[in-house]
Amino acid sequence: MSTDATGTPSTDASFRAALDAFAARTRPLVALDFDGCLAPLVDDRDAARPTPRAAAALAALGDLPEDRRPLLALVSGRPLEPLSRLAAPPAGTALVGSHGAEVRLPGDDAATAPLEEHERALLADVTAAVRRVVETHPGTDLEPKPAGAVLHTRNADVATASAAARAVVDGPGRLPGVHALRGKDVVELAVLDVDKGRSVQMLRERLGADVVLYAGDDVTDEHALAVLDPAAGDVGVKVGPGETAASFRVADPDAVAEVLEHLVAAFSR
Numbered sequence: 001m002s003t004d005a006t007g008t009p010s011t012d013a014s015f016r017a018a019l020d021a022f023a024a025r026t027r028p029l030v031a032l033d034f035d036g037c038l039a040p041l042v043d044d045r046d047a048a049r050p051t052p053r054a055a056a057a058l059a060a061l062g063d064l065p066e067d068r069r070p071l072l073a074l075v076s077g078r079p080l081e082p083l084s085r086l087a088a089p090p091a092g093t094a095l096v097g098s099h100g101a102e103v104r105l106p107g108d109d110a111a112t113a114p115l116e117e118h119e120r121a122l123l124a125d126v127t128a129a130v131r132r133v134v135e136t137h138p139g140t141d142l143e144p145k146p147a148g149a150v151l152h153t154r155n156a157d158v159a160t161a162s163a164a165a166r167a168v169v170d171g172p173g174r175l176p177g178v179h180a181l182r183g184k185d186v187v188e189l190a191v192l193d194v195d196k197g198r199s200v201q202m203l204r205e206r207l208g209a210d211v212v213l214y215a216g217d218d219v220t221d222e223h224a225l226a227v228l229d230p231a232a233g234d235v236g237v238k239v240g241p242g243e244t245a246a247s248f249r250v251a252d253p254d255a256v257a258e259v260l261e262h263l264v265a266a267f268s269r
């Protein structure tokens with residue numbers, strides 16, 4: 001298993017042991033981030049796809065016999081529609097989109113947290129403000145979401161990206177009721193107070209999971225990694241470099257796939 005040595009004290013042996021112990025539990029939940037975790041980051045967000053190896057490993061988990069299959073979830077900043085379309089997860093996978101503003105649990109219809117009148121008005125104001133920033137900062141882009149607006153800066157030069165992010169954070173980001181989330185080359189302004197930590201806790205409770213594995217690459221994933229309890233068997237996996245609350249680290253989406261392949265073998269024993 002390809003862990004790296006970028007700061008997290010883990011060994012192949014301890015990682016394998018944690019995965020094997022996780023797979024031996026009664027109702028394990030495998031919860032995964034999408035962009036940067038299953039899918040490499042790309043300039044065109046509509047072109048993001050899981051690597052072939054990650055897609056195959058996720059499908060193999062979903063194809064396990066029912067009595068050996070873990071609960072599966074994707075927990076993403078993406079809205080549900082593109083998340084579901086781009087990730088194409090196995091049937092029965094719980095989906096959390098927009099950092100928790102949208103949820104689709106197995107057997108249920110998708111539910112988007114309803115916005116109150118003042119939140120709808122705030123969302124319109126915030127979206128218009130981010131659009132104005134985009135119009136004056138070449139290479140930046142607006143991604144509208146059901147409960148937020150995202151400034152993308154990946155395709156802008158460094159100075160423009162920095163100026164645009166500052167304009168958004170110091171402008172609409174300071175409006176009362178707006179929650180700013182920084183991610184990789186994105187600033188998201190949400191009108192609901194959501195994060196992946198609360199999303200993972202919600203999934204744990206509503207799916208009845210007795211242990212959770214979570215993998216993610218971005219700072220927004222740290223909310224999820226921080227609510228895990230390794231002493232109780234939870235397994236946190238940081239993808240790529242950066243500070244983390246995770247106990248284990250892997251390099252990239254194909255290394256995430258290797259973790260999932262190890263789980264497929266462990267669940268099959």
Ligand SMILES: O=P(O)(O)OC[C@H]1O[C@H](O[C@H]2O[C@H](CO)[C@@H](O)[C@H](O)[C@H]2O)[C@H](O)[C@@H](O)[C@@H]1O
Pocket residue numbers: 033034035036037040041042043044045046048075076077078079143150152154183184185186188218220
């Ligand atoms: O929680 P995630 O599944 O990791 O989603 C986080 C954000 O992902 C998308 O943006 C990121 O991926 C893009 C495609 O690779 C990349 O161009 C961008 O720079 C990344 O930040 C998505 O567009 C956002 O809405 C998500 O919040």
